[in-house]
Amino acid sequence: MGRLVAMEVFVRVIETGTFSGAARQLRIGQPAVSKIIAQLEERLGVHLLLRSNRGLTPTLAGQNFYERAKRVVEDANEAELVARGTGTALSGRLxxxxxxxxxxxxxxxxxxxxxxxxPELDIEVVMDDRAVDLVEEGIDIALRMGPLSDSTLTARKIGQCKRLVLGTPAYFSRAGIPLTPADLVTHQAIVLAQPALTSVWNFKQGTTETSVTAQGRVRVTAGEGVRAAVLADIGLSVTSEWLFATELKEGIVVPVLQDWELAPLDLWSIFPTGRRATAKARVFAAFVDELVSNGKIITTQSAR
Structure with a gap:
């Protein structure tokens, strides 16, 4: 049994969660998968998997081995793609x-x-508003918005989007329409509470700059919460066009204070630090670039 084969089998077992799932992906029999894993554990001298009625769970040694084995398998696949040419189909999981x-x-x-x-590529979309550790979570590519707090990240700016003060017509009918940033202190603000963000909103009009500290009874920890609270007529928020693109077009929410500017929100492709981006990650980044260039993802400025 070759080391690379054993690594690929183990990676597929972890990613599918079962021997049978790995066997289907690799197009081999389940007994063969079980035998390869047993031989791998024997050669390494450690247990890599915990088996129970609920399925397979990697041990600490197994998790560490998986993270490194995955990189080795990806590098081997990348080498084959380069050797065969760009026409070779992508496969595996992204x-x-x-x-x-x-x-x-x-x-x-x-x-x-x-x-x-x-058609040979599977995608797992990890939906999380936190700035997750890409290496620890096994992420190939992340799409993040706003300033990057970690300067060591391998990142590429894709584009940027307007930030707006917006709310529903029902809310403004009840609370009144703010005419200046200072008026916002009398409004219910929906605040996105995350470590990298503040509740201070900075506005600019020509050479004039002013700041307002958002005040409100509702704070949420994810963008979905901002959407839900605004659409429930609870208050207004400073947020991106991305979050309410459809509702802005349909008039479900309306922008105010449009004669004042807010700093735009940047969109980045982020890759795991210390590793060359895989072919799959680069192709997906190009796909998102194309969505931006074709106007399918609204931006005020493409990175191209």
């Missing part, structure tokens, strides 16, 4: 991370075209 709202509104609806173009 793990993409994005915020819940951005993935739901702007990525998942376009996946059918990407999947049709790459």
């Amino acid at each position: 793990r993409v991370c994005a915020t819940v709202s951005f993935a739901r509104l702007h990525i998942i609806p376009h996946l059918p075209a990407f999947l049709a173009e790459h």
